[in-house]
Amino acid sequence: MTQQSKVRNLRKEMAPFEKSNTKSSIRQMISTLGPLLLLWYSAYLSLSVSYWITLPILIIASGFVIRTFIIFHDCCHYSFFQNRRANEIIGTITGVLTLVPYQQWKNTHSIHHATSSNLDKRGIGDMWVMTVEEYAAASFIRRTAYRIYRNPVVMLGLGPIFVFVLSYRFNRKGAKRKERLNTYVMNASIVILYALLCWAVGWQAFMMIQLPIIFVSGMLGIWLFYVQHQFEDSYFENEDEWSYVKAAVEGSSYYKLPKLLQWLTGNIGFHHVHHLSPKVPNYNLELAHNATPPLQKATTITLLTSLASLRFRLWDEQNKAFISFKQFKSSMRQTKRETKPVPSPSPRASMQGE
Secondary structure, eight states, rough: OOOHHHHHHHHHGGGOOOOOHHHHHHHHHHHHHHHHHHHHHHHHHHTOOOHHHHHHHHHHHHHHHHHHHHHHHHHHTTOOOOOOHHHHHHHHHHHHHHHHOOOHHHHHHHHHHHHBBBTTTTSSOOOOOHHHHHHHSSSSHHHHHHHHHHHHHHHIIHHHHEEEEEIGGGGGGTHHHHHHHHHHHHHHHHHHHHHHHHHHHHHHHHOOOOOOOHHHHHHHHHHHHHHOOOTTOOOOOOTOOOOOHHHHTTOOOOOOOHHHHHHHTTTTBBHHHHHHHHHSGGGGHHHHHHGGGGGSSOEEEEEGGGGGGOOOOEEETTEEEOHHHHHHHHHHHHHHHHHHHHOOOHHHHHHHHH
C-alpha cells in the first residue's frame, strides 16, 4: 500500500466517530454548565466566610470554564450537534461565558486547522513561531518582541488578560459583516451579563470571583493550545512538502492527562485525533484514538514531560526540532568559530622560518 493510500485510509477510519450524539451532547452540557453555575454561587457564598475558602472553589470553576470552552470549540467545528443552527446558538452562548467571539474564533480556527505546521502559512489562529534562520536574520527589535512573546511569564501571566479580555473584543482587519456583527452582539451580551451579576452580588464580589476565573481558565487554555504543538520533535514543513495528515499526527501531540483532568479538558489531549478530523466530537476522541493503531504512535507527553516545552523557542528546519535560545546562542558561537579565517603567516615570519 502506498503512503498516499495509507493517508486516505487513515482519514476514512475517522468516519464512524464523526457523528455527534444529541443525548451525549446534552448530557455534557448539563454536567458542565450545571456545576459551573453551582461553583460560582458557592464561591459567592464563601466570600462571607474566608477568601481562602473561595480560591480553591474558583480554581475548580476555572476547570469547568475550560470544559465549557471545549463545547464552544466543538460548536465552531459544527461537531457538537448535527444541526448547524444548534451549534451556532450553543456556540454563541458558551462563547459569552468564555469571552470568546464565536464567528471570529470559528473562522481563525478553521485557518489554523488548514495551515497548522505549514511554515509558509503562519500567522492566523496559531502561536508565533520563528525558525532559526528567521531569528538569526531578524532585527534587534523583532528579536526582542519575539523573546517577550515567548517568555512564560508574559505568555501565561499577561496572555490571558490580553487575549480574552482585550484582543477578542475587537474585530480582525478585513472581517466580513457577519463576523463583525457577531463580535458586537457578543460584546454587548457580555456587558449585560456582567452588569446583571454586579447588580445581583455587588461589583466587589463579582470582581473577586470573576477575575480569578478568567485569569486561571485563560492561562490553562493558552497552555493547552501551546503545549500540544510545541514539543521537541514536532512537525513543520514548507508548502511544497507539507502534508495535512502528517501535520495532524506528527505536529499535534497526545497529551496524556490523569482521567479527571482529561474529563475537565474535554479530551482535548487527543489533539492529534482532533486535527486529523475536526468533525469528531470531543466525547468520541478517545474512542477514535483507541480504535486506530497508527494514531497511537503520535508523540505522547505527560504533565511532567510537557514542562520541557517551555524551553522550546525556535524551530530548527535543518534538524527538524525545537531548540531553546541557549542552544541557538551555542550554535551561533560554534558557527563563528568554524568560519573564522585562519591568519596567514606574515612574510617576515616566513623568512625567519627559512
